[in-house]
Amino acid sequence: MVIARIATAAFIGCLVATPASAEPLHDWYVSLGAGWDHAKRETFEDGSLLEIDRRGWRPSAALGAKFADNWRVELNGSIQENTPEVLYLPSASIEVDPDYRDIMRAKSVMANVIRDIPIGIAWRPYVGAGIGYTDLDYVVSQQQRGNAPRVFSVDDSASGMAFQLITGFTVPITRRLDFAADYRYYKMPSPNLEDVNGADLDIDHTVHSAWVHLRYHAPNAGPFASPPPRRQWTRGLYFELGIGGGFPEDSDVEMPDSSGVISLDAYDMGPTVIAAIGYNWGSRLRFEIEGEFRRNEVELVDFGRFRGEDLADGQVKTRSLMANVIYQFLPGRSVRPFLGIGWGLVHGKFDIDVFGVCEFRVCGAEFSEQHIHDKDTTTGAQALLGVDVVLTQRATFTADYRWSRTKDFKMNSPDGGFYETYLQNVSVTAGVRYALGGKR
Secondary structure, eight states: OOHHHHHHHHHHHHHSSSSSGGGGTEEEEEEEEEEEEEEOOETTSSSSSEEEEEOOOOOEEEEEEEEEEEEEEEEEEEEEEEEEEEEEEEGTEEEEEEOOOOOEEEEEEEEEEEEEEOOOOTTTTEEEEEEEEEEEEEEEEOOOOTTTOOEEEEEEEEEEEEEEEEEEEEEEESSSEEEEEEEEEEEESSSOOTTTTHHHBOOOEEEEEEEEEEEOTOOOOOTSOOOOOOOOOOEEEEEEEEEEEEEEEEEEEEETTTTEEEEEEEOEEEEHHHEEEEEEEESEEEEEEEEEEEEEEEEEOOTTTTTTTTEEEEEEEEEEEEEEEEEOOOOTEEEEEEEEEEEEEEEEEEEEEEEEEEEEEEEEEEEEEEEEEEEEEEEEEEEEEEEEESSSEEEEEEEEEEEEEEOOOEEEOOTTTEEOOOOOEEEEEEEEEEEOOOEE
């Protein structure tokens, strides 16, 4: 923990070094948050591949203070967890399906320096960077049948320096309470990890994550001098553009003609683009027609206990047209949370191949096969939770979390088989809405 002490000392030094006008004993804040992280596929020096899935939300906490106009320094602790899915060893002709108890866990203490960018009356984007200390646990074992003991491929831990890059935004809730959301790129270069045979894994541990935070400030510590003034809502037409990212949850693929079920597993994070035209009916209700595009890489196909998992190469693209009804809270405020629901048509295109070295538990030469190459249109629904922030009388910054689910797509496999599968997506988007109507 020597590096953790150094990071703490550096943080305290920043507080001591703040100008007298900043009142360092008062200009502090505390933050509690939750994050959702995604780790990319690991490629080892010998060509081995470790596919990684995500877990649920994980906690974060921070203690920070201002040290100049629009600058902050904070000490941030967080936990990131991911699940190993399949270890592919081409040199040994082995595929390892990890046990459900396997884990990749990073516990970090980081010293961050953050710059708030004054834009508008109720919105503060920010950028930052951090460096600190990480404990990394890596456990990958082979799934066994019955009560047989686990056979470990990797069971090691490492400690060392890591860094992160941060970009996000803050909106005020009260004079001393803020809500913030950000994206973080985290990397621990070359952790000293070995497999069970003592071979160096030679990897960089990289994680992409999205976080939400609640910050409580002492007087004068926040990026806003006071709560934002009230603003009249604008009635009439509007249009909206937004971008973001997300990925589908694992989805079962049913094959009615063979009574089998497989699973599309470990999707990669991909882009989400939305465009909408709507009508602001009043101070609380909006109606809109929204078009949305998503694209995600498929990393794994799970064929069940008999055959196990195989790495996949391909992607799923969807285009949807949704009718949304949105209810807005806190009419007249510059910061307005909202809830929404939508229903519409979803067109999905699936292009997925699988490859590996083991087929039906028999390992030998590498093989590749086409899995799904088809498309279909079905219906779907979505739920939205977000916040609007006034930029000007007509322009509004908007950010939301989306959950969507489709009915079954019905498709044929290249060998003539019949498939049915659904998509269940989670995503975060941000954009700008522009009102064409006038004041009420």
